Amino acid sequence: MKLFDVYPLFDVNIVKGKGCHVWDDQGNEYLDLYGGHAVISIGHAHPHYVESISKQVATLGFYSNSVINTLQQQLAERLGKICGYEDYSLFLINSGAEANENALKLASFHTGRTRVVSFNKAFHGRTSLAVEATDNPKIIAPINANGHITYLPLNDIEAMQAELAKGDVCAVIIEGIQGVGGIRIPSTEFLLALREACTKYGTILILDEIQSGYGRTGKFFAHQHSGIRPDMITVAKGIGNGFPMAGVLISPMFTPIYGQLGTTFGGNHLACSAALAVLDVFEQEHLIENAAQVGAYLLEELKQIKSIKEVRGLGLMIGLEFEEPIKELRLRLLHEQHVFTGASGTNVLRLLPPLCLSMEEAAAFIKRLKACL
Numbered sequence: 574m575k576l577f578d579v580y581p582l583f584d585v586n587i588v589k590g591k592g593c594h595v596w597d598d599q600g601n602e603y604l605d606l607y608g609g610h611a612v613i614s615i616g617h618a619h620p621h622y623v624e625s626i627s628k629q630v631a632t633l634g635f636y637s638n639s640v641i642n643t644l645q646q647q648l649a650e651r652l653g654k655i656c657g658y659e660d661y662s663l664f665l666i667n668s669g670a671e672a673n674e675n676a677l678k679l680a681s682f683h684t685g686r687t688r689v690v691s692f693n694k695a696f697h698g699r700t701s702l703a704v705e706a707t708d709n710p711k712i713i714a715p716i717n718a719n720g721h722i723t724y725l726p727l728n729d730i731e732a733m734q735a736e737l738a739k740g741d742v743c744a745v746i747i748e749g750i751q752g753v754g755g756i757r758i759p760s761t762e763f764l765l766a767l768r769e770a771c772t773k774y775g776t777i778l779i780l781d782e783i784q785s786g787y788g789r790t791g792k793f794f795a796h797q798h799s800g801i802r803p804d805m806i807t808v809a810k811g812i813g814n815g816f817p818m819a820g821v822l823i824s825p826m827f828t829p830i831y832g833q834l835g836t837t838f839g840g841n842h843l844a845c846s847a848a849l850a851v852l853d854v855f856e857q858e859h860l861i862e863n864a865a866q867v868g869a870y871l872l873e874e875l876k877q878i879k880s881i882k883e884v885r886g887l888g889l890m891i892g893l894e895f896e897e898p899i900k901e902l903r904l905r906l907l908h909e910q911h912v913f914t915g916a917s918g919t920n921v922l923r924l925l926p927p928l929c930l931s932m933e934e935a936a937a938f939i940k941r942l943k944a945c946l
């Protein structure tokens with residue numbers, strides 16, 4: 574059997590990682606400014622993480638959601654504290670798309686409605702409703718094109734208010750910062766108006782913090798820069814530092830009903846030990862503060878580079894928009910400078926490094942980027 578060939582690959586075989594660095598099978602070292610799509614939060618192969626999940630798998634890797642799992646309870650409690658949502662409840666699943674799927678499903682159970690508002694350039698995952706809410710017709714199969722979604726321009730308050738005023742919108746789903754869409758930030762004014770309109774018209778507000786959350790922007794969630802409180806928040810990527818895991822943070826306005834939501838693997842013992850180890854390292858190494866500081870430095874330095882058309886971002890979620898396509902630049906960064914970066918569309922270079930990126934590593938990146946421009 575061969576692999577189903579859906580990924581355009583770089584010709585690099587990564588076999589080892591440590592902190593913000595990875596190595597290929599030839600022994601070449603690379604600076605990781607992408608964290609494997611924003612997944613590596615505390616750094617590759619962190620010793621505390623390695624020890625925690627190794628011990629857990631040697632004790633109990635998995636038992637089903639039909640028994641008490643104190644690791645899940647510990648995770649809910651600690652996550653609630655660190656992110657400032659202690660009164661919310663946690664539902665655990667395995668991937669970002671699944672988190673959004675469950676959030677949208679719960680919103681529909683709650684409101685009895687079926688229409689969803691999403692935004693131009695949004696990305697919410699590849700399962701049925703999550704992909705329908707994703708503004709990319711190329712990945713929406715005919716079976717997923719069910720007419721539930723209205724896409725609106727981001728930050729257009731009037732268009733949003735007019736749509737919600739129809740009174741039949743189940744949920745609005747919005748990224749804390751659009752990632753795949755090119756690092757586009759919802760304005761504070763827009764988020765405040767959105768919160769108000771959702772409350773007024775009985776629409777559930779879902780913040781997709783799968784890429785922008787978990788400390789990446791220098792606060793636990795990107796929307797916390799605006800001071801709003803959504804009805805549900807979805808998290809994935811950095812929660813397990815590479816161990817597949819995701820969660821929905823659910824406001825007390827929702828009443829849980831036995832059997833309404835469920836999963837086989839979600840919140841298993843091994844996944845919870847990974848997520849708890851991630852929170853330990855966040856606290857011990859002050860990673861959220863580090864993301865704010867190192868991110869501010871990177872943004873300042875990048876904004877001085879004349880050949881970049883626009884620099885957008887917050888903390889360690891940064892997009893560099895160029896006049897011309899960045900495909901060549903990204904290849905040169907990888908092969909000549911040994912730096913991993915990401916892309917959004919054709920012209921935006923995307924930086925999503927581990928949150929432990931040091932000032933020295935950030936400075937090394939700036940030097941290597943300049944060498945390619």
Ligand SMILES: Cc1ncc(COP(=O)(O)O)c(C=O)c1O
Pocket residue numbers: 610668669670671673696697698699748752753781782783784785809810
């Ligand atoms: C904002 C956002 N939502 C949802 C997803 C989907 O997550 P997953 O690939 O874990 O299903 C992603 C993945 O890139 C994302 O960036």
